[in-house]
Amino acid sequence: MKGKRVALLTLFAAALAAVAIEPAAAQSADTTTERLIWDLNNQLLYIAVPITVLVEAILFYTVWKYRNNESPLPTKENRRLEITWTVATAVILLFVGVASYQVLAEPYVTATSADSGVDTVAEDEEVMEVQVTAQKYNWQFYYPEQDVTSANTLVIPEERPVRLNITSKDWLHAFHVPSMGLKSDAFPGQSNYILTKATDTGEHQLYCAEYCGAGHSQMLGTVEVRSQDEFRTWMNENSESADTSANESTGNGTSAISP
Secondary structure: OHHHHHHHHHHHHHHHHHHHHHHHHOOOOOEHHHHHHHHHHHHHHHHHHHHHHHHHHHHHHHHHHOOOOOOOOOOOOOHHHHHHHHHHHHHHHHHHHHHHHHHHOOOOOOEOOOOOOOOOOOOOOOOEEEEEEEEOOEEEEEEOOOOEEEEOEEEEEOOOEEEEEEEEOOOOEEEEEHHHOEEEEEOEOOOEEEEEEEOOOEEEEEEEOOOOOOOHHHOEEEEEEEOHHHHHHHHHHHHHHHHHHHHHHHHHHHHHHOO
């Protein structure tokens, strides 16, 4: 009878735990990168919670059962039980290792070179390149295909793969957008890469996650995810502005040297 009570209490606790973790498991993701991370987190959570409930149930049961035992006896050896929990632990660790490796090997999570993700991106999708340069205490974003530069505001299109080539001019910095699941160090003279694809439009806060001096806390930026049409409009406007500025500079230079 007591065993049935313990089993029922354990099942009830597991049900409560499942209800408690459901909001965490239902977290929305704004990028492909963040979705992969959340999926891994949910898999590990669904394993960890039942184990926690089982261990705590055994603990409380043992404490309650032997609460009045003033002369406890040494635990007897149970080789079958020891082998069982050793094998179970090994299986759990193997699952965690394999699941983690599969996610970490994804180019959308760990891009190691400029060619990372070539096999991952669909044939009908074109990867947009953005050069990200950190310097005390601001961010510069250069779009080489359109020859457009933006300061402290990174604008990217929705539902299109984007590869960020991240570097630094002067010091160690770190590109970090928590709400998009993006983070990478920025080293002088070296490039690190992030491959991602935004799935929802919106605005996200960009931080420098590596202390870089007195102005570190002010080294902020914004990542704006726009629809494909809005992004094209923004890019055309900035391309025209860049052309106008270049023409004005050329005109001023010509007039300066003209007789």
